[in-house]
Structure formats: C-alpha cells, structure tokens
Amino acid sequence: MVITTVLMAxxxxxxxxxxxxxxxxxxxVGQATFLETFADVLEGSNILKHCANAHSIECYRSWLADSRYKLWLAEISPGQAPVGYMVISPAELPLxxxxxxxxxxxxxxxxxxxxxxxxxxxxxxxxxxAVRSFGAERLLLGVYVRNHAAIGFYTHMGFRKLGYRKFNMGGQECDDYIMGLMLRDSGE
Structure with missing residues (x-):
C-alpha cells in the first residue's frame, strides 16, 4: 500500500x-475543532457543555449581527468545505x-x-x-496554558505573555495565559 501526502497550495x-x-x-467548525483540540486534555462532558453554549448557532448569529465583531471562514477547494475559522472583537480580558x-x-x-x-x-x-485598520494598538488573546502548540505559534508570531486568567469551560475551571501583540510603537 502506498500512501501519498499532498501538500496544498x-x-x-x-x-x-x-x-x-x-x-x-x-x-x-467551532464545536468540531474545539473537541479535536482538547479531547485528550479536558473532561469530555465539560467540552460538550462548553460547545453547546459557546459554539451555538445563536452565539455566532449574534456575533455576525454585531458590527464590533469580525469573523472569517477558511474554506478548501473544491467545494468550499470549511476547515477553520476566526473571530476578532473588542478586548474583554482581565488586564x-x-x-x-x-x-x-x-x-x-x-x-x-x-x-x-x-x-x-x-x-x-x-x-x-483588520485590527490595524480599526486603529488598534494591541491584539490580545487568551490561550489555555497546556496548549503548547498554540503558545509556540503565538510566540513565534510575536505575541508575549501579559497576564493570566481563569476560564470556565463547561463548568471546569481552566487556566489561560493572556498574550498580546503590539501593533504600534508607544511613541506613535
């Protein structure tokens, strides 16, 4: 049996x-990627509770209706099946x-x-x-402290740890780092 790997352009x-x-x-996509990312890290029942609330159709519908939010889908050709997504919003982190x-x-x-x-x-x-076009000074995010791959990616992209928060994930308390990327010099 021959297995070939096709790298996508x-x-x-x-x-x-x-x-x-x-x-x-x-x-x-939100529910599936969250489950895929954390299935072997967090309690399954908590993941399912979290996804039912934080990744509901109603949640995304409300964000799409709110001009302060911007959302994207990554879609693969042919067929435009979604393979990823992202959301930005005004910052609501405890800094x-x-x-x-x-x-x-x-x-x-x-x-x-x-x-x-x-x-x-x-x-x-x-x-x-997008956030630069809005005049943002920083792009912030919260990331689970045990999600080493994501932390490595964000660090590689220039983000730095700025703080810490507790995050309720379906009734399970989790620890997150707050990371930030400066978008303009403080002298600007």
Whole structure:
C-alpha cells in the first residue's frame, strides 16, 4: 500500500469574511475543532457543555449581527468545505491596562489535517490587518496554558505573555495565559 501526502497550495484554501447565514458552518467548525483540540486534555462532558453554549448557532448569529465583531471562514477547494475559522472583537480580558484600542482574537481554529501549511499564519495576518485598520494598538488573546502548540505559534508570531486568567469551560475551571501583540510603537 502506498500512501501519498499532498501538500496544498495557498490557493487551495481561501479565507473569506463571514456573512449572515454562515452561523451554522461557524458553529459546526467551532464545536468540531474545539473537541479535536482538547479531547485528550479536558473532561469530555465539560467540552460538550462548553460547545453547546459557546459554539451555538445563536452565539455566532449574534456575533455576525454585531458590527464590533469580525469573523472569517477558511474554506478548501473544491467545494468550499470549511476547515477553520476566526473571530476578532473588542478586548474583554482581565488586564489592568486594557484599552478601547485593544482588540481580541477571540477564536482561531484550524482542523489539524490542515495545520502546518501556513494557513494559521495567513489567518492571523488577516486578523492583524483588520485590527490595524480599526486603529488598534494591541491584539490580545487568551490561550489555555497546556496548549503548547498554540503558545509556540503565538510566540513565534510575536505575541508575549501579559497576564493570566481563569476560564470556565463547561463548568471546569481552566487556566489561560493572556498574550498580546503590539501593533504600534508607544511613541506613535
């Protein structure tokens, strides 16, 4: 039996801004990627509770209707099946120096099968460009302290640890780092 690996070109996966009507795809991809990422790390019943609330169609529908939020889907050709997504919003993280000019990368997930080909970097660059156009000074995010791959990726992309928070994931208390990327010099 011969197994071949096909590396996808950047053009095979497109990143597009979401529109009303995308909430079903966002909820499905949100739930599936969260489960895939944390199934061997966190309690299954808590993951399912979290996904039922935090990744519901209603949640994504409300974000799509809120002009302060911006959402994207990554879709593979042919067929435009969603393989990842991301959400930015005004920052709501417990930092002493939080500002109205801070934005939060609330969600960024890609199915593991599509990781390692630059898609995460492309998605993050899209988010950075968007928040810069809004006049943001920092892009912040929360990341589970045991998600070493994500922490490594964010660090490689220039994010630094700024703080810490407790995160309720379906009734289970988790520890997150708060990380941030400066988008402009303090002298600007």
């Amino acid at each position: 950047k053009s095979d996966i497109r990143i597009r801004a979401c529109l009303p009507g995308d909430e079903g795809a966002l909820a499905l 002493a120096d939080i500002s109205l000019r801070d934005y939060e990368l609330k969600r960024i997930y890609v199915f593991s099968k599509f990781q390692g080909n630059g898609l995460g970097r492309r998605m993050l660059q899209e988010a950075i460009a």
